Amino acid sequence: MFPLVRGQVAGAARWIADQERRRLAWARSEPAPPPLRSAGPRVFGYLAARALPALLGGLVTALLVTGVALAGIVVRSVLAGTMTVPGLLGQVLLGITLLTLNLQGFVTVAGLDRRLARALLESSTREELERRIGELAASRAEVVAAVDVERQRIERDLHDGLQQRLVALGMLLGRARRSPDPERTRALLDQAHADAQRAVEEMREVAWRVYPSALAHSSLDEVLAMVAQRSAVPVRIDLAPHPRPGRPAETALYFVACEAVTNTAKHGAATVITIAVGPNATGVEMVITDDGVGGADPDGSGLHGLARRVAALDGRFEVRSPPGEGTTIRVELPCG
Template identity: 90%
Template sequence: MSIAVLRKWARVPAAVTAGAFTGLAELAFLLVTGLTLGLAAVAPVARRRVAAASTRAARWIAGRERRRLAWAGGEPAPPPLPPAGPRVFGYLAARALPALLGGLVTALLATGVALAGIVARSVLAGTMTVPHLLGQVLLGAALLTLNLQGFVTVAGIDARLARTLLESSTREELERRIGELAASRAEVVAAVDVERQRIERDLHDGLQQRLVALGMLLGRARRSADPERTRALLDQAHADAQRAVEEMREVAWRVYPSALAHSSLDEVLAMVAQRSAVPVRIDFAPHPRPSRPVETALYFVACEAVTNTAKHAAATVITISVGPNATGVEMVITDDGVGGADPDGSGLHGLARRVAALDGRFEVRSPSGGGTTIRVELPCG
């Protein structure tokens, strides 16, 4: 039997033995938590803080237990726990049963090892006959088999408790998902309205005024009797027309980046960097190209971040990193500016809604004086 096979078979007893000790620690944790909450009952603020800290600690402990059980079964590390609420404390209390049984089978195994040592010493001393030795070996093999089966049974009970008390049921998961979709739909509608208002404002305050000024220039050129002045007015009108075209292109890109239809995301981000008033470094790691909505969301996040940094952050450099992660694609945008960005502001909140609509994660860290970091994770589908 190879060493790898022995390690595999040794995982379950080792995990069950470890679970027996962690069960005692968890009971102590529940006792201390109950006493602390009782003492803090007279101060509601303190009680809420203790409850929040205890819940975080309980979820961390439960997460360690799930990792222990996954290791015992040779499975990959489980995903983070969903917000299970009081069920986490119920799971830690229910673990008293597998912890007690694990302690018993571990004690039986230790007793068997001690008896095997006594038999081995008797054989070496020559005080045990062959029939007696064969009887002891058969009895020990039978007891060891039962003992190992006990470890497997305890591990199964422990795993079932974790699945029952920590993982969401199908109905609960569907209800949670329906709630998320309803909230996401409302967020998308709000984001579309905000985007329409922004486009209308850009057209009214920028392009419309430039076109009005252009019409006035052309009118003055038509009324002028001086050829030189007419030529100068037409030159100015031509320059204003060129700027109007550029503004129209900018507005169109805010609606939808058409360059993504025939260019890759890194090429489009390079165009964003060229138009930025702050130097932009792009680190683009090769990865499978995501769907068009995902690329569009990443583009809008990059544009908004670059624009906000140029306006408010007083930064000297912006870094945009795009690459694969465990669930899809990840974009991280950092700057060395003054920080203090408000995640609940209209711009960043709109980006968060756009990312949430695609089942992604949007995170902003912007301590005062420490620069700003925006992290976006999106599935590739």
């Protein structure tokens, strides 16, 4: 019984503290802070200390209401002609004094509220460092796992595609060597030459998926145009002027675009894909949308690997894919 009540009280305290933090962030024109993870002593301490600003705020509000009531009485007296000029001047002076006290009171209460919130709700430097270290350790482990998954994918591409083609090429050349018919030999050599060309193309595809060499001498916009050209589904690219991110960020954006286009072509049943790239408050943002069937699994190996790659660069990765409404992938990365 008591643990249940304690849990409910803690949840209510955390919710109230979150609302207060959002209100203060809105007053400072700042983005909404992340929700608190737990209602510890600092949260309860803030709610207890918050009683003082609440009391002062109530007094200031009562003073404001009193001033408004007195102003109404003065206006009514002036209209009725029952107030003398000295009395009117005195009431105006009193009104200005009350208004000044009200403004000063509101500013003081707001400042006290902010200081209490910063002191009792915001993470300390040590806590922030510990949280950051934990995130970096998790990101490092996820990046290692993503690299292993990528290596397995490359091994499958080489084994199932290029290796099989090279084996077939060797068999064609062997048949050409053994053939006594010159015409037959020439036909086999032509076929072997065509297979060798296709093997080279497959090797380029594998190398391109490992790392897009075009990024070394081309911009992200040009590389995305190449991705669009290689797509089986029409791709529309919408580019807005934006600061060029660093090479790791460009590489991450490229892989997100490739994975999204590939998934849509295989499973999305879409007629068009839109890739929009532009600036945001912290760097660059890329939004990929399609008009397919939706239902993409954010926890699938492909999308989850991309999320880990983006998180390792201090970015944000979001997937929205309701069934029947297409898929939207949003990536935000810093430019530094």
